[in-house]
Amino acid sequence: MTIAPPPGFAAHANVSAEAYAEAEADPEAFWAAQARRLEWDRAPEQGYDGSRWPEVTWFADGTLNVARNCVDRPVEAGNGATVALHWEGEPGDRRTVTYADLQREVSRCAHALTELGVGRGDVVVYLPVLVETVVVMLACARIGAVHSLVFGGFSAAALRFRLTDGAAKLLVTTDGQYRRGKAVPVKANADEAADGVTSLEHVLVVRRTGSDVGWTEGRDVWWHDVVDRQPESHAAEAFGAESPLMLVYTSGTTGKPKGLLHTMGGYLTQTSWTSWACFDHKPDDVYWCTADLAWVTAHTYEVYGPLSNGVTQVIYEGTPDTPEPGRHFEIIERYGVTVYYTAPTLVRTYMKWGEEVPARHDLSSLRLLGSVGEAINPEAWRWFHRVVGGGRCPIVDTWWQSETGAAICAPLPGVTPLKPGSATHPLPGLSVRVVDQRGRTCDAGEGGLLVIDRPWPSMARTVWGDPERFRSSYFADFAEQGWYKAGDGAVVDDEGYVTLQGRIDDVMNVSGHRLGSIELESALVSHPRVAEAGVVGAPDPTTGQAVVAFVTVTDGPSDGLADELRAHVAAELGPVARPREVVLVGELPKTRSGKIMRRLLLDVTAGNEPGDTTSLVDPAAFAELAAGYRVRS
Incomplete structure (x- = not known):
């Protein structure tokens, strides 16, 4: 059963149903039209070029400045006094930043980056959700530097990898951040990560909590010392559309995170248009995407998408339950948020809190809801629609990935009838299909592999420093057809x-964070008492999936070891990677070639009857493991 768009939405939606037919008739012309929504220094005449597939270009002969499109253009259109950012810190401190304010701050930061020797080098940003985080991203885009944001909860080792992989010249961090009511140190972790990174020239430090920090003279500089004294205007240079914009790291099955490179013109074209189309931006909207700024969701639909459309938005530093459950609803009420884009994990958390928590707040300003990061189950969709949206707000359930750069499947509010739990259809100009391993298109209702069967402007261009990994990870399986393999299962009804x-x-996928089995297993095996580890994502009603680790130890189990290993993984990879369970076992299920059969571990954690075990070295040992887990559960 589908839910029809509210009549008011249909009458005033930014995009009409005709966009589908227009885009299908000539996809390249459709995207060229969306590119013309942007300001170009030299307008592109070329569209898509896939002659060296999977290397592609879009609008390659055009030049533009991404930051000008996001900051200067709204100011020059007479909207300098329009609020760009309502920022709220977890302790309750607040800042309101207009587009004119943002233009000045980005200009100062661009000058400061140049003074610190940053040209087109890599800048790694290790900050919480602050105004300065947005500013430094835009300043990098303004001068043609590549930014790479790292989640503040990641470990020093994870940060160091990103510093070295991109040969970063500058690390931007903070003295500390507020998390769950406490000032948490950040600079010490950044110092540990920076130690020995030979490319790193400076660490730029934002003062947030006023905490004492260690200091390396000649390397470390305070933001307020170097940025605040810079000129308020900056002449933005135009760059080629295929110039690098950012690196987005995502987990891979081989353990080493992949640094996905996104470029300027194609990325901003699709990002800006899908933001305008999917979230139906209106001049009086107050938009809020709740993602941490380090995630690609925030890059696309919290920075570049909304700002390139001149939108007023909220950004919030802290957690949704500090100082008590309902902080998000309090913020919606305070700022009159009209569009609220969040993750299914958070919706399921709200369901646990109960309807009385949102009921304490006036949510009548909301007109549109969105979901991102993982599939939202129909029960959560209906609850979100009924309780938070009051039954009146369409839900834009978006499917996309770090690799795609922007939304691929999503409803157009006011156009697309909604179906709870479904990302509906590919957006205009985009195309997907569900196929089996041989490339046969699956029948309706038959599950299979989701592929994107047509190139799109915002697609990642390569894996940084490893183009062969890019090809083998995403395009090798369907090379003959030229399809992108998403790595997700799907069904089309x-x-x-x-x-x-x-x-x-x-x-x-844990609460929208992608974690690789191999990197989790490597973290466990780095503990001196662990011999081997097999890690899988078990179904979890709140986080979608939860990390469950099966471990063999070198000297036999002991009290407290499982908790010790959970803490060890969190220390190595960050709190989001902490296993829900560590199960100590005598032997892992392995094939005769020595491969751990995670498929069987998945069956065990999901409560399914294990599949074929004939290829195991010791089927009896696996049967014992499965029986033990059932008893434990």
């Missing part, structure tokens, strides 16, 4: 609605 069914590889 008889009305053409796409429903995602989760990851098909060894990457799990």
Whole structure:
């Protein structure tokens, strides 16, 4: 059963149903039209070029400045006094930043980056959700530097990898951040990560909590010392459309995170248009995407998408339950948020809190809801629609990935009838299909592999420093057809609605964070008492998937070891990677070639009857493991 768009939405939607037919008739012309929504220094005449597939270009002969499109253009259009950012810190401190304010701050920061020797080098940003985080991203884009944001909860080792992989010249960090009511140190972790990174020239430090920090003279500089004294205007240079904009790291099945490179013109074209189309931006909207700024969701739909459309938005530093459950609803009420884009994990958390928590707040300003990061189950969708949206707000359930750069499947509010739990259809100009391993298109209702069967402007261009890994990870399986393999399972129903069914590889999705089995297993094996580890994502009603680790130890189990290993993984990879369970076992299920059969571990954690075990070295040992887990559960 589908839910029709509210009549008011249909009458005033930014995009009409005709966009589908227009885009299908000539996809390249459709995207060229969306590129013309941007300001170009030299307008592109070229569109798509896939002659060296999977290397592609879009609008390659055009030049533009991404930051000008996001900051200067709204000011020059007479909207300098329009609020760009309502920022709220977890302790309750607040800042309101207009587009004119943002233009001045980005200009100062651009001058400061140049003074610190940053040209087109890599800048790694290790900050919480602050105004300065947005400013430094835009300043990098303004001068043609490549930014790479790292989640503040990541470990020193994870940060160091990103510093070295991109040969970063500058690290931007903070003295500390507020998390769950406490000032948490950040600079010490950044110092540990920076130690020995030979490319790193400076560490730029934002004062947030006023905490004492260690200091390396000649390397470390305070933001307020170097940025605040810079000129308030900056002449933005135009760059080629295929110039690098950012690196986005995502987990891979081989353990080493992949640094996905996104470029300027194609990325901003699709990002800006899909933001305007999917979230139906209006001049009086107050928009809020709740993602941490380090995630690609925030890059696309919290920075570049909304700002390139002149939108007023909220950004919030802290957690949704500090100082008590309902902080997000309090913020919605305070700022009159009209569009609220969040993750299914958070919706399921709200369901646990109960309807009385949102009921304490006036949510009548909301007109549109959005979901991102993982598939939202129909029960959560209906609750979100009924309780938070008051039954009146369409839900834009978006499917996309770090690799795609921007939304691929999503409804157009006011146009697309909604189906709870489904990302509906590919957006205009985009195309997907569900196929089996041989490339046969699956029948309606038959599960299979989701592929994107047509190139799109915002697609990642390569894996940084490893183009062969890019090809083998995403294009090798369907090279003959020229399709991109998403790594997600999906099903298309008889009305053409796409429903995602989760990851098909060894990457799990925990609260929207992608974690690779191999990197988790490597962290466990780095503990001196661990011999081997097999890690899978088990179903979890709140986080979608949860990390469950099966471990063999060198000297036999002991009290407290499982908790010690959980803490060890969190220390190595960050709190989001902490296993829900560590199960100590005598032997892992392995094939005769020595491969751990995670498929069987998945069956065990999901409560399914294990599949074929004939290829195991010791089927009896696996049967014992499975029986023990059932008893434990």
